[in-house]
Amino acid sequence: MKIIGIAGGTGSGKSTFTNRLKAAFGSRIAVLYHDNYYRSQDSVPPEERKKVNYDHPDALETDRLVRDLRELKAGNPIDSPVYDFSTHNRSRRTIHIEPREIILVEGILVLSDPLLRDMLDVKIFVEADADERILRRVIRDVKERGRDLEGIVDQYLSTVKPMHYLYVEPTRSLADLVINSGMNEVAFEVMKSKIEKWLEDR
Ligand SMILES: Nc1ncnc2c1ncn2[C@@H]1O[C@H](COP(=O)(O)OP(=O)(O)O)[C@@H](O)[C@H]1O
Numbered sequence: 775m776k777i778i779g780i781a782g783g784t785g786s787g788k789s790t791f792t793n794r795l796k797a798a799f800g801s802r803i804a805v806l807y808h809d810n811y812y813r814s815q816d817s818v819p820p821e822e823r824k825k826v827n828y829d830h831p832d833a834l835e836t837d838r839l840v841r842d843l844r845e846l847k848a849g850n851p852i853d854s855p856v857y858d859f860s861t862h863n864r865s866r867r868t869i870h871i872e873p874r875e876i877i878l879v880e881g882i883l884v885l886s887d888p889l890l891r892d893m894l895d896v897k898i899f900v901e902a903d904a905d906e907r908i909l910r911r912v913i914r915d916v917k918e919r920g921r922d923l924e925g926i927v928d929q930y931l932s933t934v935k936p937m938h939y940l941y942v943e944p945t946r947s948l949a950d951l952v953i954n955s956g957m958n959e960v961a962f963e964v965m966k967s968k969i970e971k972w973l974e975d976r
């Protein structure tokens with residue numbers, strides 16, 4: 775089994791790149807989203823949840839993600855948690871994931887944790903200018919994550935931006951490949967060929 779990590783700032787194009795690879799290989803690839811491993815906020819009142827720093831590594835249950843990857847590597851299926859951004863909380867649902875030859879792991883901080891990073895066969899960092907990333911985030915968070923403009927701006931300035939420069943950006947230098955867009959055709963072809971080769975060789 776090969777594990778590919780896809781990191782990068784919010785709105786950089788990680789999901790775009792991940793989804794393109796997933797679409798090319800279908801059920802031969804499984805995807806684990808680090809976002810789904812945000813900690814449960816059951817004990818935090820709904821109004822307080824907005825103030826949590828979701829861009830600090832401690833907000834994520836990365837040790838569970840590492841355990842789940844180890845299970846998949848050992849040939850066992852897992853039940854991944856599912857996170858609901860509209861309520862800032864883990865949902866009651868889980869996603870059953872069977873072991874696959876290729877696993878993609880996507881999230882802003884997948885290159886930050888040493889245990890997780892050491893499990894990755896390829897480390898990718900997707901970059902994009904900060905202004906483009908925040909503009910994309912505004913549109914996405916309003917349309918898909920039930921947010922309002924004021925809340926997005928407050929959160930961006932208080933936590934998302936400072937944490938990006940503290941924890942996300944420094945992992946760029948740990949990547950094997952730095953790509954300038956999730957739509958980058960050359961990077962897509964390179965990764966597609968690499969995955970095809972892995973699948974042929976097994
Ligand atoms: N190169 C691009 N050009 C235009 N829009 C893009 C590009 N990359 C991503 N987007 C759009 O920006 C939004 C955020 O991209 P996404 O891949 O979800 O980012 P991330 O997963 O890194 O947060 C999505 O609506 C996506 O369609």
Ligand SMILES: O=c1ccn([C@@H]2O[C@H](COP(=O)(O)O)[C@@H](O)[C@H]2O)c(=O)[nH]1
Nearest residue numbers: 783784785812828829859862863882934
């Ligand atoms: O309850 C939450 C949990 C996370 N976030 C934000 O999500 C992004 C990471 O997701 P991307 O898809 O990479 O943008 C992170 O910057 C957190 O701030 C949230 O808003 N609420």
